[in-house]
Amino acid sequence: MAGILRPRGQTAQVVPIELFFDLVYVFAITQLSHLLLDHLDLGGAAQTLLLTLAVWWAWMYTTWAANYCDPDHPAMRLTLAVLMLAGLAMAAALAQAFGGRALWFAVSYVVIQVGRSAVVAVATRATPIGLTFRLILAWHVAGGVLWIAGALAGGTAQAVLWVAALLVEYAAPWLGYRVPFLGRATTADWAIDSDHMAERVRLFVILALGESILVTGLTLARGEHLSVATAAAFTVAFLSSVAMWWVYFDRTAEEAAERVAASDDTGRLGRSAYTYCHIPIVAGVIVAAVGDELSIAHPLGGSTAGTVLTVLGGPALFLAGHAMFQRVVFGVLPAGRLAAVGLLAAAGLVALVIPAAVPPLALAVLAALVVGGVAVLDSRRARTA
Template structure:
């Protein structure tokens, strides 16, 4: 029996762009990132930052699978659109349970179990679609088969972890992620990538989503308070920091990596896509979300009408998240570009090291000063790169 025309899938073309439906799909991840930031800000302890990182890694693995899938077939055509909406629902339910992903709240359903089941549905829908898409492609079908064990193992670990607590629970979460990532890493490079431009654009958009969360974190903390000069200054400083992180990714680096991918083919292209996008973008997103926690705490300090709060230092884990998150983002960018082009961005390595070294120095300085120092360091790095690498920048951007 033939498939009705309206349900048929269409192959994604080589120079395709991201569809509006894929952008709509990302909205649930915007919500999920805000929930992760809320999880950290309620109790900014080391354990909560670790939990947030684990949740982000799980969400990332859910998102990135669909980035590969929609590079094979159009997301807004036929049955693919139905699957996308179904996956959106599963991700949204999963995001709703993020505050209960580790500790179940009194009453209602069991939060950790619902989180694990939502994740399972997301992965199952993805795997089913990949199986259908690979029907006429023995090489891809074989790759999907090798992917199944790690997917099942990761989901089972999360389900078991939902019945545990404390260190055992965290260990099972970590094991689930290690199984997923190692399973994919050793599973081979026989996937398919139809459009480099679509894949690069897709990951660039998720970086914008994460940076958007950093801006939301700035605004939410002061939305219900009367405007003041301290709020204006801190908000603009935070926005400028987010802008410089945007610049570090989009001005040259993303273009250089995309060009390297376009020049590659076969297994080399798949390895570039895996390392530069699937693997390197996770620490970028984690770094941005961690930095968002620090920005939110800085704004909560300066928004307080108490004069003494203006001179109170940002310390502890929020300070580590602010500077360490920015440093992690830069290190991920270094790997992102180095793996694709063989060029190491030493100014970014130096900047990341400087930000880490500044953590104990800024521990006792006012929060607003800490934010200003972060901005100054990032601005200095950006200015140096633009002057020192002016010619390569011109070549990449315009030729």
């Protein structure tokens, strides 16, 4: 597999095969939002969170692999095509991952993680990064055993084993993928092309926001009668998506990529900023999309606890994640975002006391005003600076 590694020192471009690969995850995000909508309780939220973490991990590891290996190399193109097939099967199983398609989901996920790691470990075996991918492969095999065992066990054992599998996989980077007799990797071994990594993560955020736009349009299209309240809820949901886009893309995303590129340890900062801190950002957008659907479908009816938690909780989770991202990259915890999260949390607590008296449209308007206010303050600070 000669020539599979990207030349270091040259800015890597996102290529069409990577965009094609992302289409599978458009479907996965849709499946996750529908899963939460159909099971809007504590158990459903826990299942959706676990599956969201798995989907994100599958996509993120492929992004890291493509940061080192040229996606346009024939071997990587073929690998990405196989990963797309497995990813499509994984996404199709999400709705019944804790039911009849548990094994289907687990096998698809393990094929993605183990298969990709094996290909890259072999392709880079004679290079410094090769050791890291051999260690990653070992950890993914260990996690894969837990995924398959959980699917076969079913019931409570399935949940326990799948949580254990996620803990193993999420702890691995912090532990340097330490394996007895093979050693461990350090973040200094993971130097990344920050421009490519930032661009890939920005595209995933766009995919998540696209799901919000899709849900907004489909919910309006399915409605039999277009009332003033429905039109208002539709408009507010769209403006909320615009506000989240503005908060994320106005300046921070580009400036963060520059800061990571200037870091002495791009692997460490990239791991924290992109691999971990973006989890609440993406999850917040997915939860907000569910809240949009609920507010458009029943704008003036009484709210439920699920409506309150999705309409207000989604934006709060997004803003909290973005605050973490800024703290990790710039070393500053933005007070404005913390105040906005606090306001949304306080409003949510009040609404949960009397949910039936608070219409979803009112919650949606509040969420849009808070996120929009953060976007306006960011723009004013940027102009002043």
